[in-house]
Amino acid sequence: MVKPRLIEVRKDILKHNDDLAQELRARFRAAGVYVANFVSSPGTGKTELLIQTIKRLSERFSIGTLVGDVETENDAIRLRETGVPAYQIQTHHLCHLESAHIDKALGEAGEYFDVDSLDLLIIENVGNLVCTAAYDLGEDLQVVMVSTTEGEDKPLKYPNIFDRSDVCIISKMDLAEVVDFDQEQMRRSIDAIKPGMPVFELSAMTGLGMDAWIDDMSARIEAKKGLHV
């Protein structure tokens, strides 16, 4: 009997995504664009936070956004009301954005905004704390958001995404009292998964805590602009 042939493959399953993400990263670096990817559960308040962030940063910086949703253009429409270009990616079935989506969107959005001329590219990911963790999009910053209404153990329930994110925003602080939000317990949860992670507690609606967040983002964008020759 002839022996079956063994063929070595040794390929990372997500290699294609990671390779493309690195290409995107190099492109963004060459153009001096700071790229931030926002992940959260559905309903945490990403879009509202981004609207308020854009309103405060757009005086100083040139901004563009890419928004991912399974269906509808609703978030892009809302973001456009700030006056900056927003391009909607509809995945139709996929629960997360991949670098291929970003690459394709930048090509399609080319007539609409020139990404290489931007100071800041915001990527609003699909509302999902599980699958979004595995897909590098070529970003400089991954922001995980959780709101006061979701429970202080959220980071413990989704350790992977919290571990892989760079900063955490706790949103809807204006509702903290009404839902009996335990700030200390939330901080402990975050610390258990990613000790020392920068945390911004804010309310996009009332403006509470927004200054610290805007200052931090401004510094990051300036730093990347400074590297651009």
Add this chain to the structure above:
Amino acid sequence: MHELSIAMRVVETLTEDLAGESGSVTVVRLRVGALSGVVPDALRFAWDVACRETRMEGSSLDIDEVAARIWCDSCEREQTVPGAFRMLCPICGEPGSRVVAGRELEILSVEMATDGQA
């Protein structure tokens, strides 16, 4: 996670890579780490569906499961940690300073039979 999507990606990659090889695929070997976000049983379940009407149809999936390992600064050695939850050293309880293993999600190899023999 979305194991069917992952399984389909494996099938796509192999269909491309094995285009120059003759014969049928009998075994596909993957390495899945505890921190990869992929559940081996769910992947096995999705495999047959993903293979339907492709060159991989009829092949079996062999998964090498890799446990999470961290480097502990206090103990100055690698430690295996159970599960995929908190990366704490099982000996001294300190958080590991880095993940050494467990994030793998790889296609290792395939076994192929010459047509007419599988």
